[in-house]
Amino acid sequence: MKAIHLVTPDGRVFRGPEAIVRALATRPILAWIVPVHYLPGLPQLLNAVYAFVARNRYRFWGKTLGPRECPSGTCEIHGS
Numbered sequence: 001m002k003a004i005h006l007v008t009p010d011g012r013v014f015r016g017p018e019a020i021v022r023a024l025a026t027r028p029i030l031a032w033i034v035p036v037h038y039l040p041g042l043p044q045l046l047n048a049v050y051a052f053v054a055r056n057r058y059r060f061w062g063k064t065l066g067p068r069e070c071p072s073g074t075c076e077i078h079g080s
Helices: 017-024 034-036 042-060 074-078
Strands: 005-006 013-015
Touching: 005 017, 013 017, 017 034, 017 042, 034 042
Parallel strands: none
Antiparallel strands: 005 013
């Protein structure tokens, strides 16, 4: 729940902003994003922004439930 994960066919795992950049880079028109992502200081800035948005995503988009709350109770059935 803290970050999106991308697993490549060769088994490499990327998370957070890098996962998003790698996914977007699979489209030829967006391939330029990967080198831009690695400009000095940009990965650290993007990681901080991503972490902030991830922590506050329910508040930003008007949701009242947290990541561990389940209104239907099915989370308890699955042991989450």
